[in-house]
Amino acid sequence: MKKILGLLVLLFAILLGVLVAQNYVKNQNFTFIKTPTATIDNHKFKLRVAKTAKEKQIGLSEDKSLPQDSGMLFPFDKSDYYSFWMKNMNFPIDIIFVKDGAIATVYENAQPPQTSTENIPVYQPKSPADSVLEINAGLSSKYNFKEGDKIKLENIN
Secondary structure (H helix, E strand, C coil): CHHHHHHHHHHHHHHHHHHHHHHHHHCCCCCCCCCCEEEECCEEEEEEECCCHHHHHHCCCCCCCCCCCEEEEEEEEEEECCCEECCCCCCCEEEEEEECCEEEEEEEEECCCCCCCCCCCEECCCCCEEEEEEEECCHHHHCCCCCCCEEEEECCC
């Protein structure tokens, strides 16, 4: 009987410890867990970063939608005329080409194809870009983003 009582007390102590630890973790601001963000004219977007060739190929095409305060960033090693299209996309987006921390070109309201046989437009920057930011369609117009606007990228690594 003493062994059973001892095990119950031990189990209770472990359970209590787990609950205290969960509460502690939930209430802490761990600075080593940093969300990638892009800020344009005081508008901040949480980012998913497409780092690998496969991630860049898939992009947002497997998503059904995108939260209003989110986007996807496609960073490149060097500036070039990178091509983007809306193949397999499920929702419209704004495509923002970036060069040296500033908007180089904005394509507003790029629409996904309606059928599998539809010709899909290809979007390229007016000048070489070193990254591309995709956000929900209409936000570039709503926030008046334009060529030359500065973009602050943080925690991209």
